[in-house]
Amino acid sequence: MKATSRATSSIPISVYIFAGVLLLRLVVLLRLTASPFLLPSQGDMHFYNDWALRILHGQWTDHRAFYGLPLYPYFLAVLYKLFGYSPFAPGFLQALADSGTAVLLHKIAGRVFGGVWIGLVAVAAWAFYLPEEAYSVILMPTALAVFIFWFVLWQIIKRETAPGLAFIFLLGLLVGFAATGVATLLFLLPLLLVVIFLKWPQPLRDRSFQLALLVLGVSLGLAPCAAHNYLAAHDRVLLSAHSGVNFWIGNNPTANGYPRMPPGMHAGQEAMLQDSVTMAQNAAGHEMKRSEISEYWATKARGFIRENPGAWLRLIALKIANFWNAFQYDDLSIITNLRLQGVLLPGIRFGLVAALALPGVVFAYNKFPLSRWVLAAVLLHMASLLSVFVTERYRLAAVPGLILFAVFGLTYFWNNLTNTNYTLSGCYLASLALAAFLVSIPKRDPSLWALDPYNSGWQALDSKNYPLARAKLQLAYAYVPENAEINFALGNLQLEQSDKTGAKSWYARTLRLDPGHEGALNNLGVLALEEERWALAIKFFQGALHASPNDGKTHYLLARAYQQNGDPASAQNEIQLALKLKPEQPEFIQLQSSLRP
Numbered sequence: 001m002k003a004t005s006r007a008t009s010s011i012p013i014s015v016y017i018f019a020g021v022l023l024l025r026l027v028v029l030l031r032l033t034a035s036p037f038l039l040p041s042q043g044d045m046h047f048y049n050d051w052a053l054r055i056l057h058g059q060w061t062d063h064r065a066f067y068g069l070p071l072y073p074y075f076l077a078v079l080y081k082l083f084g085y086s087p088f089a090p091g092f093l094q095a096l097a098d099s100g101t102a103v104l105l106h107k108i109a110g111r112v113f114g115g116v117w118i119g120l121v122a123v124a125a126w127a128f129y130l131p132e133e134a135y136s137v138i139l140m141p142t143a144l145a146v147f148i149f150w151f152v153l154w155q156i157i158k159r160e161t162a163p164g165l166a167f168i169f170l171l172g173l174l175v176g177f178a179a180t181g182v183a184t185l186l187f188l189l190p191l192l193l194v195v196i197f198l199k200w201p202q203p204l205r206d207r208s209f210q211l212a213l214l215v216l217g218v219s220l221g222l223a224p225c226a227a228h229n230y231l232a233a234h235d236r237v238l239l240s241a242h243s244g245v246n247f248w249i250g251n252n253p254t255a256n257g258y259p260r261m262p263p264g265m266h267a268g269q270e271a272m273l274q275d276s277v278t279m280a281q282n283a284a285g286h287e288m289k290r291s292e293i294s295e296y297w298a299t300k301a302r303g304f305i306r307e308n309p310g311a312w313l314r315l316i317a318l319k320i321a322n323f324w325n326a327f328q329y330d331d332l333s334i335i336t337n338l339r340l341q342g343v344l345l346p347g348i349r350f351g352l353v354a355a356l357a358l359p360g361v362v363f364a365y366n367k368f369p370l371s372r373w374v375l376a377a378v379l380l381h382m383a384s385l386l387s388v389f390v391t392e393r394y395r396l397a398a399v400p401g402l403i404l405f406a407v408f409g410l411t412y413f414w415n416n417l418t419n420t421n422y423t424l425s426g427c428y429l430a431s432l433a434l435a436a437f438l439v440s441i442p443k444r445d446p447s448l449w450a451l452d453p454y455n456s457g458w459q460a461l462d463s464k465n466y467p468l469a470r471a472k473l474q475l476a477y478a479y480v481p482e483n484a485e486i487n488f489a490l491g492n493l494q495l496e497q498s499d500k501t502g503a504k505s506w507y508a509r510t511l512r513l514d515p516g517h518e519g520a521l522n523n524l525g526v527l528a529l530e531e532e533r534w535a536l537a538i539k540f541f542q543g544a545l546h547a548s549p550n551d552g553k554t555h556y557l558l559a560r561a562y563q564q565n566g567d568p569a570s571a572q573n574e575i576q577l578a579l580k581l582k583p584e585q586p587e588f589i590q591l592q593s594s595l596r597p
Contacts, residue, residue: 013116014103021102021127024345025095029088029137031343036463037138038087043332043455045139047270049087052076056085061228065235065290067242067273070225071181072141091137097147098136102126104150105400111157112370113408121407126400128347131328131392134335142393145182148174149397152188153377157370162200165213172214176221183239184384184397189218191376235291244294244301245276250319250388251301253308256445257318258329259389264516266485278548322390323382323398324358326351327443330392333455340456340468350392350399354439357402359431360409371408374401450479454486461493469493484514491520500527518547522554529557534565552581556588563595571595 032038040046051073076090083089102123109119126132136143155163155171162168171192179185196210222238229237249255249272252262265275280296281288288296305312328335328349338344364371378401385394409428416424443449457472470493476486491506504527510520525540541558545551559574575592582588 014106017106017120017123018099018103021123022095022099024127025098025133025136026092028133028338028343028345029091029095031341032091032137032338033088035338035341035343037334037337037341037343037459040087040139041462042458045332045334048073048076048139048141050270052080053085056080061232063232065229065233065237066225066240067277067290069181069183069240070228071178072144075141075181076139087139090139094136094143098132098143101143101147101150101400104147104154105404108150108154108157108374108400109404109407112368112374112404113364118404118407118411121410122400122403125348125353125403125407128345129353129399129403130339130344130347130349131330131335131396132399133344133347134338135393135396138334140393141181142396145178145185146397146400148178148185149188149377149381150400152192153373153401156191156195156199157373159200162196162202162206162210165209168196168210169213169217172217173221174217176218177224178221179218180222180225180239183243184381184394186218187380187384188377189214191373191380194376233290235289237291237294241290241294242273242276244297245272246388248297248301251312251315252304253311255315255389256448257315257322257390258448259331259391260447274548278550316386319386319390320382321441323385323395324354324439325441325443326354326439327448328392329390329448329451331451332393333452333459335392336452337456337459350395351439353399353402353406355432355436356406356409358405358435358438359428360405360407360412362431363412363428364405364408368408371405374404377401446479447483450476450483450486453479454483454489457493458489461489461496464496466493466497482513484510484517484520487513488517488520491523495523503527516543516547518544518551518554521547522557525554525557525561529561529564532564534561537561538565550581552578552585552588555581556585556591559591559595563591568595 040049047068051068051070055074055077079089079093080086105122105126106116106119109122110116113119132143132146152171152175175185175188175192192214193211196207196214202210225240226238229235229241235241249259249262249265250257254260254262261272264279265272276297277288277293280293284292284296322329326349330336335344361371361375365375378398381398382395409432413425413428413432416422416428453472454476457469457476460466460469460472473486473490473493476483477490480486487506487510491503491510494500494502494506504524507520507524510517511524514520521540521544525537525544528534528537528540538558538561541554541561544554545558548554555574555578559571559578562568562571562574572592572595575588575595578585578588579592
């Protein structure tokens, strides 16, 4: 009995933390497997999953520069190869990484503030932080990036003297390689440079060697991505050519600090990237390399900044405010959807953490010098978003640090209160009141409030939950009735319920708001085909192809309309274009055979 007790007491507390957080994440993951959201049908998760499946089926490259960061899709493809096609395996590994983040949080708290209680409370807050509950189990690289971010910071905080040269090289290699999945991790490099030259005392010669090895490690980490773009695609792109369009989305006349799509672009990574290629090539009048497309959008963004410096500075201030605001801009609405489905455990949100963290920062800064490294990491991560935009998942990497400050602040207040130091207790409460006011300033743009019900409505529509889809989409419509995508979604809801007249009415409204809306034009074309109104179908499909000329399915549908309208030559031309885009599509081949004399 005593031997068992000694064995139990010898188990490090980190093991209990890891196991406890992992258990909670596995509960969420198992609930996810029983929900309609395990297999993604749209959005960024579908983008990564579809890319991974193409790799799994042998399409290692399309011989063009990456248009999206490639590490996570290749990671998924390896897991699918090893464990079969299921999002459960990546979700499990991400849950392991997230449990590792909890352990790092406890270690950093002990090193920075001393004792164990701040770390334990911080771990509990992280375990029940709602956004991380969601993003640690779905097909997104967020949890992996958060772990790497805080692993690097832990290496900085725990060392009073410089590590060996090999370790510096490996740290650079880790940051560079991980940046091929989440590029904002490169913003750790300024922190590492400051550490080398200010925190670790050593001769200048040694610092120079460390700097050289850090740069070498980062360069080798980035090398697979750059080599693909240079050698396989013959294009001068370091990481991904989608950086230009992201820069434009974050810096244009209609930007609001969140990923609001400029006119002509659709939401969702796959649709947005396709739109960015089409729009750039249409403007140029010819095919373009991915690097040229990226430069086209970056030039537009730089032009906006150069011509409107005052507006741009206000936009930067708005992004900073968005970063600290309690408003949850979850562009995937995955948090709301999983909460509605009962997948997530009850938990806390960003507003509470931020409000408690800000006074914690004020009182920790001088009292605990190591906390400045945590603050620097948080601010560097915030800075990494200012060139683009803020979303709930993008600011997740800063949350462990904010939780540390939040728990310290509460501990500081409680200690002063119990010691009857009412002056400092009052100062804390005043700081907390100001912080709560700042983070809770309301967002008055109705389109922001429409995002969650719109995305939730789409998800409900995909899962055939029509009453929920109607309730959510009608709420979104009440916020912004002039939004073309919401009108289109309501049309699809009517179509799914076999109300073709109602669907056509909503599609007509969509086209009044966006005359080139590809989805509405396509669906109206299909309805016209069913009604044997061939000329009208041709008109709608031609309009859809004007918006998206490389859509093989639309070329196929247009070929069918031409065939039925008695124009076999035009039908033959369209089906050849369709087969050029998708040469193995069975119905395309069948239609071509039927058109042969």
